[in-house]
Structure formats: structure tokens, C-alpha cells
Amino acid sequence: xxxxxxxxxxxxxxxxxxxxxxxxDVLREDLGLTGTKEGCGEGECGACSVLxxxxxxxxCLVPMxxxxxxxxxxxxxxxxxxxxxxxxxxxxQAFLELGAAQCGICTPGMLMAARAYLxxxxxxxxxxxxxxxxxxxxxxTGYQKIVEAIATVAAGEMA
Amino acid sequence: xxxxxxxxxxxxPERSAADALVATPxxxxxxxxxxxxxxxEGPAKLxxxxxxxxxxxxxxxxxxxxxxxxxxRARLVAIELDPDVDxxxxxxxxxxxIPGENLVSAIKEDQPVLVPVGGEIRHHAExxxxxxxxxxxxxxxxxxxxxxxxxxxxxxxxxxxxxxxFAEYEVVNGDLDAGFAAAAHVVxxxxxxxxxxxxxxxxxxxxxxxxxxxxxxxxxxxxxxxxVHKALKKSLGxxxxxxxxxxxxxxxxxGGKEEYxxxxxxxxxxxxxxxxxxxxxxxxxxxxIAATTKRHPAIVRHRTAVAADxxxxxxxxxxxxxxxxxxxxxxxxxxxxxxxxGGPYRCPNVRIRARATRTNTPPNGAFRGFxxxxxxxxxxxxxxxxAERLAISPAExxxxxxxxxxxxxxxxQVLRESVAAQDVLRLAVEAGDxxxxxxxxxxxxxxxxxxxxxxxxxxxxxxxxxxxxxGLAMGWHGAGFTGSGEVHIGSVASVELTGEGQIxxxxxxxxxGQGTTTIFxxxxxxxxxxxxxAVEMAPVDTALVPDSGPTVASRTAMVVGGxxxxxxxxxxxxxxxxxxxxPFAEVFLADxxxxxxxxxxxxxxxxPGIEFxxxxxxxxxxxxxxxxxxxxxxxxxxxxGEVAVRDVIAVDDVGHVxxxxxxxxxxxxxxxxxxxxxxxEEIKLDDGRYLNDRLATYLIPTALDxxxxxxxxxxxxxxxxxxxxxxxxxLPMDVGAPAVVAAIHDAVGAWITELPATPERILAAITAxxxxxxxx
Numbered sequence: 001x002x003x004x005x006x007x008x009x010x011x012x013x014x015x016x017x018x019x020x021x022x023x024x025d026v027l028r029e030d031l032g033l034t035g036t037k038e039g040c041g042e043g044e045c046g047a048c049s050v051l052x053x054x055x056x057x058x059x060c061l062v063p064m065x066x067x068x069x070x071x072x073x074x075x076x077x078x079x080x081x082x083x084x085x086x087x088x089x090x091x092x093q094a095f096l097e098l099g100a101a102q103c104g105i106c107t108p109g110m111l112m113a114a115r116a117y118l119x120x121x122x123x124x125x126x127x128x129x130x131x132x133x134x135x136x137x138x139x140x141t142g143y144q145k146i147v148e149a150i151a152t153v154a155a156g157e158m159a
Numbered sequence: 160x161x162x163x164x165x166x167x168x169x170x171x172p173e174r175s176a177a178d179a180l181v182a183t184p185x186x187x188x189x190x191x192x193x194x195x196x197x198x199x200e201g202p203a204k205l206x207x208x209x210x211x212x213x214x215x216x217x218x219x220x221x222x223x224x225x226x227x228x229x230x231x232r233a234r235l236v237a238i239e240l241d242p243d244v245d246x247x248x249x250x251x252x253x254x255x256x257i258p259g260e261n262l263v264s265a266i267k268e269d270q271p272v273l274v275p276v277g278g279e280i281r282h283h284a285e286x287x288x289x290x291x292x293x294x295x296x297x298x299x300x301x302x303x304x305x306x307x308x309x310x311x312x313x314x315x316x317x318x319x320x321x322x323x324x325f326a327e328y329e330v331v332n333g334d335l336d337a338g339f340a341a342a343a344h345v346v347x348x349x350x351x352x353x354x355x356x357x358x359x360x361x362x363x364x365x366x367x368x369x370x371x372x373x374x375x376x377x378x379x380x381x382x383x384x385x386x387v388h389k390a391l392k393k394s395l396g397x398x399x400x401x402x403x404x405x406x407x408x409x410x411x412x413x414g415g416k417e418e419y420x421x422x423x424x425x426x427x428x429x430x431x432x433x434x435x436x437x438x439x440x441x442x443x444x445x446x447x448i449a450a451t452t453k454r455h456p457a458i459v460r461h462r463t464a465v466a467a468d469x470x471x472x473x474x475x476x477x478x479x480x481x482x483x484x485x486x487x488x489x490x491x492x493x494x495x496x497x498x499x500x501g502g503p504y505r506c507p508n509v510r511i512r513a514r515a516t517r518t519n520t521p522p523n524g525a526f527r528g529f530x531x532x533x534x535x536x537x538x539x540x541x542x543x544x545x546a547e548r549l550a551i552s553p554a555e556x557x558x559x560x561x562x563x564x565x566x567x568x569x570x571x572q573v574l575r576e577s578v579a580a581q582d583v584l585r586l587a588v589e590a591g592d593x594x595x596x597x598x599x600x601x602x603x604x605x606x607x608x609x610x611x612x613x614x615x616x617x618x619x620x621x622x623x624x625x626x627x628x629x630g631l632a633m634g635w636h637g638a639g640f641t642g643s644g645e646v647h648i649g650s651v652a653s654v655e656l657t658g659e660g661q662i663x664x665x666x667x668x669x670x671x672g673q674g675t676t677t678i679f680x681x682x683x684x685x686x687x688x689x690x691x692x693a694v695e696m697a698p699v700d701t702a703l704v705p706d707s708g709p710t711v712a713s714r715t716a717m718v719v720g721g722x723x724x725x726x727x728x729x730x731x732x733x734x735x736x737x738x739x740x741x742p743f744a745e746v747f748l749a750d751x752x753x754x755x756x757x758x759x760x761x762x763x764x765x766x767p768g769i770e771f772x773x774x775x776x777x778x779x780x781x782x783x784x785x786x787x788x789x790x791x792x793x794x795x796x797x798x799x800g801e802v803a804v805r806d807v808i809a810v811d812d813v814g815h816v817x818x819x820x821x822x823x824x825x826x827x828x829x830x831x832x833x834x835x836x837x838x839x840e841e842i843k844l845d846d847g848r849y850l851n852d853r854l855a856t857y858l859i860p861t862a863l864d865x866x867x868x869x870x871x872x873x874x875x876x877x878x879x880x881x882x883x884x885x886x887x888x889x890l891p892m893d894v895g896a897p898a899v900v901a902a903i904h905d906a907v908g909a910w911i912t913e914l915p916a917t918p919e920r921i922l923a924a925i926t927a928x929x930x931x932x933x934x935x
Binding site: 028033034035036037038039040041042044045047074075076078079088092095096097098099101102103104105106107108111126129130131133134135136137138139140141142143144145146147 | 362
């Protein structure tokens with residue numbers, strides 16, 4: 001057991017866990033942040049994507065020993081604005097209005113990948129957006145409306 | 160993308176001047192989905208608040224696991240528990256623990272819940288015993304200490320050599336011999352398709368919670384709550400009230416959560432019953448792919464008589480489907496396959512022979528399209544080959560043969576209304592600029608042939624290293640259940656005005672991403688003259704909602720939607736009659752306060768004039784058909800055989816567009832699944848076991864693999880449904896694969912007759928042409 005301290009969605013967290021416990025399990029089971037999903041457990045589907053110091057990672061592949069002292073952001077962190085103001089952030093709103101979420105199971109991970117893309121200065125070019133979300137599988141949408149939603153935000157049209 | 164705004168209440172669709180059938184687009188508006196209501200459960204999904212099965216917490220719950228066969232066929236002699244293990248701290252369940260019947264409720268009921276000692280193991284992933292423990296580490300440790308003693312039996316993996324037939328149909332119309340006698344050309348072909356995994360991103364998951372009165376509640380990821388309910392009653396010996404099924408938020412289904420959830424629910428419930436506490440049965444991806452159902456592999460053989468001008472004179476079609484180890488839904492899948500196998504074309508003389516047999520692989524089951532994608536890939540590819548043989552355009556041969564009003568199908572069904580085959584064809588050909596681009600790719604091919612660099616081998620350079628192609632396919636999809644299915648099921652949907660003045664829709668139809676919880680309030684509020692927010696959806700819980708039939712067969716919007724509209728109309732009439740005919744919107748609150756709740760239960764009634772004889776396979780196989788056409792463009796790398804699908808234009812006639820964004824979403828998602836089916840999705844088998852049973856090895860398209868998708872929605876309404884809807888879920892899945900394969904042929908000159916069109920198959924085909932073989 002190791003004591004690991006990190007920041008999750010702006011709040012300090014401290015857990016006593018084996019160093020190789022997956023970040024995904026700590027988020028879902030120890031911290032009750034079930035917005036992050038498990039789709040394959042081997043880094044192929046991206047459903048468990050979170051931001052680690054602003055970089056998008058598959059939380060099923062991140063052992064807790066690598067999280068000490070770092071900043072984690074999950075879909076619940078994107079939604080902080082929603083909880084405080086009763087609205088969604090611009091990316092979530094674009095997904096909602098343009099139909100980019102269907103069954104919703106890939107959505108939290110997809111949103112985090114999109115957030116990382118936008119935060120890195122990504123623009124509305126659809127090829128670049130597709131590259132940015134290539135690690136996140138969606139089986140419902142054909143990606144068309146996801147790309148459109150991200151492009152709309154990147155173009156500043158959801159402000 | 161083309162759609163139109165919905166007039167409310169639902170009336171005959173408005174038509175734009177440009178094209179009488181094309182739905183016109185809604186307008187972009189902030190806070191709305193192109194003028195329509197936002198996805199109702201969208202905010203919960205987008206904030207991480209939506210609760211899927213694995214997100215649900217039940218205090219004291221244990222983890223469950225399944226001990227499976229590792230042989231394709233064997234006699235189970237004994238189940239041995241390691242005597243060195245203290246088994247008192249865990250729960251082990253075998254067939255001996257099943258209080259009711261050891262059969263999973265289904266069509267033929269041949270599949271055991273768990274293989275009993277002395278019984279026959281029939282596939283590699285067959286459940287034999289169950290284990291539950293307080294933590295996952297114990298499960299991992301003890302799973303290995305349960306040993307299955309077996310005697311191997313000879314397996315069969317060839318559906319054509321199987322001695323056990325699950326189902327067999329023959330559809331005959333006209334005089335086959337006369338058709339062939341009159342033929343200018345006879346074209347034969349054999350087409351093969353393999354397994355396809357549904358690959359919903361949420362794995363199967365069920366949690367069983369025992370109650371003190373001996374009942375059992377099951378919460379899980381599922382499409383058909385009443386299938387699971389029936390299975391619980393049968394195998395656990397429960398009454399209707401004791402068995403309760405609650406749908407959690409469901410992360411995709413595509414048919415894959417139609418019947419397998421019954422097995423998982425039974426397993427979780429058997430463990431929970433013995434453990435006396437909740438048990439979580441959550442599959443990981445590996446187990447989900449290894450054990451659950453896939454799309455049926457099929458072999459389809461065509462022999463077709465054609466007149467000199469391309470008119471179809473006779474079709475002789477043979478279909479063999481691989482059912483896998485148990486019957487599941489195979490007879491119905493095969494039936495739909497047989498009925499769609501000729502394609503959307505008029506042909507006076509037809510014989511369709513279809514059979515599905517047992518093999519020793521995990522059972523195959525429902526997957527979007529349900530037998531139609533297999534046979535329509537064959538029919539369309541075959542027709543494209545006929546067009547090539549006759550040197551006429553793929554668009555022209557379809558124009559000559561596509562169904563029109565008044566035509567008769569192989570079951571003798573007269574197409575009396577809602578026939579948009581020619582319309583979707585014309586729209587796709589126009590929107591895809593098909594003839595012009597096809598001429599351009601032909602010029603490209605000619606230039607490649609003439610250039611030195613165009614020769615095969617590793618020495619290509621520049622533009623000649625890749626080839627572009629364009630392909631066209633059409634399809635049809637029978638709306639709702641096949642034959643008399645809907646009449647037999649007798650679905651119920653309810654609309655209630657509660658005593659508190661709330662409007663509540665009670666249906667057993669599930670939301671799994673397609674938009675059920677968004678479209679029903681839209682349909683009902685339109686009928687009642689209320690804002691959509693005034694209508695709430697009851698949770699899908701068998702303790703609350705009626706059996707509206709399974710959420711399958713693209714029937715929810717069409718059939719259950721129709722029932723809800725009818726129920727809302729009755730509710731409106733009843734309430735208004737109590738208030739001197741004043742509008743419902745003005746009086747419903749006062750009515751609720753004075754009269755208390757009013758609930759309308761609407762039961763399905765046969766569509767007028769629609770009759771089918773299940774014994775002879777004559778009559779109206781479907782109340783109506785949806786029609787689709789698809790144009791795909793591809794680039795093929797001539798060195799590697801890799802295919803990049805660039806653009807797909809999908810034109811789909813859905814009868815009536817209830818919500819344009821959700822409807823487009825269905826077309827786009829279904830089209831990409833078809834592109835995956837055509838190009839990369841493949842299950843490799845060894846000794847009846849899936850070799851690539853994980854996401855690292857079973858590939859589905861990423862955003863980079865996906866083409867640009869353009870959707871054109873067409874509305875040729877079906878009069879039997881009050882809103883005219885014919886369903887949308889499956890139709891796009893039928894047409895994408897043959898369009899892509901036609902585009903590959905246009906690029907490289909080779910017909911890929913076995914899906915998927917992998918780089919290996921494409922390279923082999925190119926090499927064969929270079930060596931002088933017949934390209935077909």
C-alpha cells in the first residue's frame with residue numbers, strides 16, 4: 001500500500017492503494033467518480049480517457065504510482081460549471097445540440113480527448129479533429145456529429 | 160444533411176418544391192437540436208451522471224464469474240473443486256442449483272443455463288459453473304481451482320456439413336425453368352460473409368438483487384426487459400411479480416443485447432439466490448467477445464437469368480447460415496435473410512432456398528440488419544457483376560429492375576404503397592455525381608494500365624500506387640417484425656394522465672442510444688397539444704411498464720410509436736369529452752384534480768389488409784419496406800491492398816422523420832458499421848474458438864477510418880402507422896458493404912466476394928487479375 005496524493009477536478013485527494021492499482025479503479029471505486037467508463041481494459045477504446053496534467057491518457061493503463069502529485073481531470077470536472085450554474089460547458093452543449101452523443105458510454109472519454117485537443121489550440125479542421133479523437137472508439141455515431149460538434153467549438157461558435 | 164421541421168401534431172408531411180420526397184432540414188438554434196428537442200438523457204450522459212449497470216452500487220454485493228468450457232464439443236463428466244481450497248467463503252453454482260428449468264427461454268429452448276454433468280458441451284465458451292466471492296482477487300484465484308472433467312467429442316465447424324438444421328425455408332414464385340429458358344445471359348456467383356461483433360462500447364453487465372420474499376430483481380444493460388423477465392420466471396421458478404427487470408442506462412446494443420442478457424441475468428440471479436446477497440456479473444471485453452452472439456456467417460449462391468437489356472428474368476438463390484451451437488434467434492434471422500435475398504428488384508420467377516444449421520462455435524444471434532446485410536451484400540454484388548457482364552451502368556440496371564408501385568415480391572406481396580426504391584436510387588446517383596465520377600475513375604484505371612508504373616509488384620511510384628473507385632448499392636428492409644410476428648406478440652403501450660396532472664408514457668421499449676426517450680415525448684406531446692417537456696417517460700422497470708415487445712427490428716418508432724400516438728389520441732378524446740370538448744391542454748390539470756388518473760393501454764391491432772401465412776410463406780412478409788441507396792468512394796493502395804473509404808452518401812427512406820438529428824445519427828452509425836463489415840471487421844477461428852477476442856485484435860473503424868458521411872432522408876409514409884414511420888435502425892446497415900465492395904472493384908477491377916475485403920484478399924485478387932485470371 002502506498003499513500004498517493006493528487007488533485008482531481010480541482011479537489012485534493014489522498015488514497016492508500018497498491019501502487020499498481022489502476023487510476024480507473026481509484027476514480028470509479030474509491031472516489032465514486034463513475035463518469036469515467038471501462039470499455040476494454042487494454043487501452044484500445046478510450047472510454048476511460050481522462051486528462052493527466054492536461055494530457056489525454058487511458059486511465060485503465062495508468063498505475064496509481066504514476067499519479068502522485070499530479071492533476072487529474074475527469075468528465076465530472078468538465079461538468080463542474082454545469083453543477084454550479086445549471087448549464088453545460090460549451091463542448092458538452094455542442095455535443096448535445098449537434099447529436100454527438102448517442103448511447104453515451106464513449107462520451108466521457110470522447111469529451112476529454114476533445115477537451116485536450118481544444119486546450120492544445122486545435123482548430124476546426126476535420127482531419128485534425130479526427131486525428132485528435134482517433135484513440136476513442138464510438139460505435140453509435142459514425143463520428144460525423146462528434147467531429148462537427150468539436151469543430152463548432154473550435155470555431156468559437158458555441159461561445 | 161437534409162431534414163425538415165416536424166409539424167405538430169403529426170400530420171401529413173409538408174413537401175418541399177424541389178423534391179416531393181426529400182425531408183427538408185431544420186434550422187440551427189441554440190438550446191435546441193436543429194429546432195427539435197435535445198436528447199432527453201443527454202445532459203446526464205455528458206456530465207458523467209448517467210448510471211450504467213457497472214456504475215450502480217448495491218451494498219454488500221459480491222462479484223460473479225463464469226466457468227466456461229475450453230473445448231468445442233465434449234461430454235461433461237464431472238466438475239471438480241480443488242479439495243485444498245476452503246470453498247465455504249465463496250459460492251459455487253452448477254446446473255444442480257437451478258430451481259426451475261435448465262433452459263434459456265428462447266424460440267426453441269435448446270440452450271442450457273449451465274451444462275449439467277452428463278450433458279454435452281457444444282462450444283468453446285459454454286457456461287458450465289458459476290462462482291461468486293466478495294472480491295475480485297478471490298475470483299481470479301479460485302476460478303483456476305475448478306476443473307472440468309470431460310470426454311472430447313468430434314466437433315463440426317462447417318455449416319454445410321452439419322447434421323442438425325435449425326430452420327429451413329423455401330420461397331417460390333413463378334416458373335424458374337421458363338425464366339432461365341428465356342435468358343440472354345445466366346450469371347452465377349457465390350458470396351461469403353463471416354462473423355461480425357456488435358461491439359457496443361459498454362460490455363454486457365447484470366446485477367441480481369434477491370428480495371426477502373424469494374423474488375429477484377435484475378438491473379442491467381439490455382434491450383428487451385420482458386425477454387429477461389420470462390427467462391427468470393422459467394429457470395428460477397418465479398411468478399411474474401417475483402421477477403423484476405430494470406434497465407440501467409445502456410451503452411449500445413445493436414442486437415447484441417437482445418437475448419444474451421437473459422443468460423447473464425440468470426447466472427447473476429442463481430449466484431445471488433445461493434449467496435443471499437446481490438451479485439454483480441460484469442463482463443470484461445475479452446469475455447464479451449469470446450462468449451456472446453455475433454452476426455451469422457453465411458454462404459449465398461446466386462444463379463440469375465437476365466434479358467439482353469438487363470431485365471431480371473429469374474433468380475435462383477441458396478442461403479446457408481451458420482447458427483453456431485444453439486438456436487437462439489436463428490430461425491427469424493434466416494427468415495429475414497431469405498425474404499430480402501433477391502434485393503429490391505422485380506423478378507417474375509424466383510426460388511429462394513435457405514437453411515441454417517448447427518456448428519460447434521458460440522451461438523450467433525441478432526445484429527442490426529438481422530440476416531439482411533449478409534444476403535443484400537450478395538444480391539447487390541451479384542447485380543453489379545451482372546451489370547459489368549452486360550456492359551451497362553450499375554445505376555441503369557437498377558433503374559430497370561427496382562421495385563415500383565404495384566410490383567409483386569417473391570412471397571406474392573403486392574407493393575401497394577410507400578415504394579421509394581426508384582427515388583432513393585435517383586437521389587443517391589445525383590448526390591454522389593455517380594456517372595461522372597465513375598467515368599473519371601475509369602479514365603484513371605485506363606491511364607494506370609497504360610503506364611509502366613501501373614504494373615504489379617513493389618516498384619510502383621507516384622499516383623499509380625493508389626487507385627480510386629466509386630460504387631453504388633441499393634437495399635430494402637422490411638419494416639417491423641417478419642410475417643405475423645407483431646400479431647403474435649400483441650404489444651402494449653400506455654399513456655397516463657396522473658392524478659398530479661403529469662403526462663407519463665409507459666413502454667417497455669429501451670433507450671440504448673437511438674433516441675427512444677426523446678422521440679416518445681415528442682410524439683405524445685404533439686397529439687396532446689402540450690410542450691414536449693410536459694411528457695415524462697416512466698423508467699423501464701417490469702414492475703411499472705407493460706410489455707411493448709422487444710426493442711429490435713427497427714420497430715420501436717414505427718410500432719410502439721404508433722401505439723403511443725393512438726393511446727394519446729384516446730386520452731385526449733376521453734378527457735376532452737368530460738369538458739365539453741375544450742382542448743386537452745386547457746383542461747387536463749383540472750381533469751386530473753377532479754377525476755384522478757386516466758390511463759390508456761393501447762394493444763397492437765393488425766395493420767389493415769396485411770396478411771401473411773407462416774406455413775406457406777405467402778402474403779405480406781412485412782407491412783411496408785424502407786428503401787435505401789448508397790454511393791461510396793474509396794482509395795485502394797495498390798502496394799498494400801489497404802482501402803480508405805473516403806465518402807459515403809446514404810439515402811434512406813424511413814417513412815417519416817420524427818427527429819432529424821436522431822434519425823441522421825442512426826443512418827450515420829449504421830453506415831459506418833457497414834463500412835467496418837466491408838473492410839476490417841473479421842473474426843478468426845481456430846478449433847471453434849475466436850482467436851481475436853479482444854479489442855486489440857478485433858478492429859472497428861476509428862474516426863480516421865470513417866468516411867465523410869452525407870445523409871439524405873426520404874419520407875414515403877406507411878399508412879398503417881399513424882405517423883407514417885417505417886423504422887430507421889437497420890436499413891443503413893444493409894447497403895454500405897456492397898457499395899464499398901463495388902467501389903473497390905471500380906478501383907482495382909477485382910470483385911471481392913468474401914467479406915471483409917481485407918488487404919490480403921484485395922492483393923490476392925489484384926495479383927490474380929495481373930496473372931490473367933477472370934476478374935469475377
